[in-house]
Amino acid sequence: MAKTLEVTTKELKGLLKHVINNNKFLQEQGKTPLAICVEGEAGIGKTSSIEQLASELNMQFVKLNLAQIEEISDLIGFPIRQFQLCKEEECLWIDEPAVQEFQHQGYKFTGNKRMAYCAPEWIAGKGENGILILDDFTRADQRFLQACMELIDRQSYISWKLPKGWTIILSTNPDDGNYQVTSMDDAQTTRFSTINLKFDIDCWAKYAEQAGVDGRCINFLLMTPELVKGKCNPRAITNFFGSISSLQNFEKSLPIISMMGQGSVGPEFSSMFTTFINNKLDKIIGPHEVLTNKSWDNVKSQLLDCIGKDNTYRADIASVLCTRLINYTVHYSKDNAIDDNIIKRVTELGTSDIFAMDLKYMLVKGIYNGNKTKFSRLILNPEIIKITVK
Numbered sequence: 001m002a003k004t005l006e007v008t009t010k011e012l013k014g015l016l017k018h019v020i021n022n023n024k025f026l027q028e029q030g031k032t033p034l035a036i037c038v039e040g041e042a043g044i045g046k047t048s049s050i051e052q053l054a055s056e057l058n059m060q061f062v063k064l065n066l067a068q069i070e071e072i073s074d075l076i077g078f079p080i081r082q083f084q085l086c087k088e089e090e091c092l093w094i095d096e097p098a099v100q101e102f103q104h105q106g107y108k109f110t111g112n113k114r115m116a117y118c119a120p121e122w123i124a125g126k127g128e129n130g131i132l133i134l135d136d137f138t139r140a141d142q143r144f145l146q147a148c149m150e151l152i153d154r155q156s157y158i159s160w161k162l163p164k165g166w167t168i169i170l171s172t173n174p175d176d177g178n179y180q181v182t183s184m185d186d187a188q189t190t191r192f193s194t195i196n197l198k199f200d201i202d203c204w205a206k207y208a209e210q211a212g213v214d215g216r217c218i219n220f221l222l223m224t225p226e227l228v229k230g231k232c233n234p235r236a237i238t239n240f241f242g243s244i245s246s247l248q249n250f251e252k253s254l255p256i257i258s259m260m261g262q263g264s265v266g267p268e269f270s271s272m273f274t275t276f277i278n279n280k281l282d283k284i285i286g287p288h289e290v291l292t293n294k295s296w297d298n299v300k301s302q303l304l305d306c307i308g309k310d311n312t313y314r315a316d317i318a319s320v321l322c323t324r325l326i327n328y329t330v331h332y333s334k335d336n337a338i339d340d341n342i343i344k345r346v347t348e349l350g351t352s353d354i355f356a357m358d359l360k361y362m363l364v365k366g367i368y369n370g371n372k373t374k375f376s377r378l379i380l381n382p383e384i385i386k387i388t389v390k
Contacts, residue, residue: 004039008200009049009207012038015195016053020131020167027164035152037170037189040197042179043235045207046171049197050133060130062122066148067139076147076157077117084112093159116159129165138172138181145182152191201225202323204234209327216250216282217241222320223281224272232265240264250277284317287328294341296348303354315356322359325349330370338374346375351383361387 007015016036023033038046047063054061069075082093085107093116094102137148147157148170155162162168170192173179201222208218221227221237228234243260247253254274261270276282285302293299307318329346349355350364364387368375378384 004196006196006198009203035168035192037194043233054131065135067136077120082116084110119160128163134170214245215286287324326366333371333374
């Protein structure tokens with residue numbers, strides 16, 4: 001079996017956009033759209049990434065968690081008898097409860113009948129263009145798996161069809177012995193393409209900034225991304241961060257932080273986080289303060305205290321701050337006006353001697369590319385132009 005393609009969240013969205021557009025092309029040719037299976041560790045963001053994509057593309061979104069559905073009819077609809085009725089040259093298959101109404105309209109029985117399925121509630125009233133995600137589908141029993149294969153093969157189930165422009169996406173955990181999933185054979189796995197979603201610290205950091213995760217915690221994970229492995233997955237980490245975010249002073253709350261950490265992310269992660277606090281790295285200046293504090297001298301002094309200079313320069317802290325500043329500033333610009341003070345502050349950050357040249361380049365390019373419309377004034381500064389063309 002070929003090795004599964006590994007992608008980050010950003011790459012996944014780009015690939016799925018292509019699949020969705022290609023599926024529309026296939027349907028125009030009278031062909032069946034392609035289904036995609038997104039595989040990855042628990043809590044890595046499979047479902048949330050797909051839901052975000054549906055929102056970005058303004059598509060309808062239906063999520064069915066197959067591990068939580070007990071009745072197969074909730075997936076495929078309820079069985080119902082249909083009768084064939086004809087009127088002149090027009091013949092229709094009519095559900096049994098509606099037969100009498102059509103008879104009043106002049107339709108007559110042909111004697112043919114069949115068992116069909118009513119469209120399930122989750123698709124009722126849905127129009128064209130949507131995403132159906134069959135979440136944790138390998139945690140369901142074989143009845144559900146077989147029904148899923150039918151949907152994937154035809155985008156229909158006996159007597160009902162998905163509307164035009166829908167893409168089916170499956171999600172699952174790896175079949176590596178660490179999860180209770182149903183193994184699939186080649187007859188099943190060859191019906192769809194599989195992509196493995198891997199953890200990417202840069203993608204997580206952008207998500208965390210947008211989701212309002214405690215900045216002290218974002219700093220920690222940016223400095224120790226290697227901790228995201230095994231059972232210490234992004235969901236558990238984010239939940240741990242949320243459980244301590246109300247604590248104003250981490251240093252004074254180490255006992256409770258340690259207990260919460262060991263109960264959620266394990267002793268290694270908890271120990272590293274405690275060391276991070278003891279080294280006072282939780283007190284690094286935040287991007288909001290850097291961006292909005294009116295005193296540049298005050299901001300510069302705090303940045304130098306964190307990063308150091310010359311022989312004391314902390315490249316790791318500088319890199320974390322640079323990443324946070326890019327993500328926060330771009331996110332801030334979406335819902336806020338970017339006035340001259342903020343343009344000036346970004347310019348000061350890009351032209352001062354606080355960050356190394358490679359980080360200044362990354363900072364300016366990242367902010368500008370993140371919202372070219374609102375940060376177009378940045379490239380009017382000759383010093384900024386010199387940085388961006390290097």
